[in-house]
Structure formats: structure tokens, C-alpha cells
Amino acid sequence: MTLTTLDLGYNQIGDHGAHHLADALRDNTTLTTLDLYNNQIGDKGAQYLANALRNNTTLTTLYLYNNQIGDEGAQHLADALQNNTTLTTLNLYHNLIGDKGRKYLVYALRNSMTLTTLKLDVNQIEGLTAQRLTDVPRNNMVIFVLS
Template sequence: MINLTLANLYLQDNPIGDNGAQALSQALKKNSSLTTLDLWGNSIGGSGAQALGKALKTNSTLATLDLQFNSIGENGAQALGEALKINSPLTTLDL
């Protein structure tokens, strides 16, 4: 089932980690309503950030992504940067 009404999802300070970020990235690939995703302080590492970066290449609605206080590392940051070359709706990325 795809949610068509959720616009803002705030999941600050939870132990989502890389596995949770990967699951969220799968949802982002299909979601067409979410505009804000706040993952502040969730122990997301490089592989989680890479998965989110891949999702951003196809997601066309997310405008704000907050990844502050995570450990995305160089590879995660690079994956997000590559996604920004393709993704135009994302206007705010907090690292």
C-alpha cells in the first residue's frame, strides 16, 4: 500500500541506523507525497546514506532532508552529492 497523504515525517533521535535508512529509501522510491524527512540523530552510516542517495535519484517530491548528527561518512556524502545532480525538488539538505 502506498501512502498518498503523508507530507512530513519526523523521526529524530531514534536508533534507525543503516537498515532503517535502507527501508526508508525503498519507500522513498515509490512515495509521491512526502516533502520533509527528518532523520536527525539516527545512527545512519555510509550505507544508509548511500541507499537514501539512490532513492533521491528517483524521488520527485522530497524537498527537505535532515541527516544532521549521523555518521554518513565520505561515501555517504558522495552518494548524496551524486543524487543532487539529478534531483531538483530537494532544496534543503542538512548534514
């Protein structure tokens, strides 16, 4: 039996736990969905996960909703998206991402050929800039979820 989905929601793994998961994710060749909702992961944890995404070639779905990821973490994830060739869904619902983080993600989306769903609602993105996010010229079709 092969593990393809891992749900670790509500485990309070924090940045330290994200570091260990990222180490395992770098070399993993079977996991396609990783759900880390409500785990107190901040910018440092997002950086660890982003570093793993640069090398991982199987993960298609990453749920990071209801964590503590801010603009710095969004920048790390955006940088990883430019190199990752498999991630199709990134859920960043209910984090601390503001307009600065939005800019990083928009830049990455211009070059991403695989991401099809980005969920950013319940963050700290202002209404006007949230509207501008949906107007990004891109090479692929992306579904933004903003409310």
C-alpha cells in the same frame, strides 16, 4: 489526509532502517520533508537514501544531522543531487564529512539547480576548505551554513 512531513529523529534506525525508508521513498509522491536526525545512519544508509533521491520527485527537505555520514556517504548524496530536481534543503550538520566529502558536494552543487540550503557545520572540514566552499561558482543561489 496526506502525510507530507515525517520526523523519525532519535529512533536509532541505522543503515538497515535507512534501507527500508529508502525503498518507501522511491515511490512516494506526497512526502516533502523527511527528518532523520540522530539515527546512527552511516555511509551505507546515506547510499540507500541517495539512491532513492535519484527517483523521488516530491521530497524538498532532508535532515540528516547528527548521524555518522562520512566522505563516502557525502559522495553518494552528491551523486544523487546531480539528478534530483526537487530537493532544496540538505542538512548534514554534525556528521563525519571531511575535505574529500566537501569536494564531492562542491562538484554536485555546480550542477544542482534546486538546492538552496546546505548545512555542513560541525563536520571535519578544515577552515580553509570551508571558506573555499562558499566560493563555488554555481547556477543557483545556495546558502551555506558553516561554523
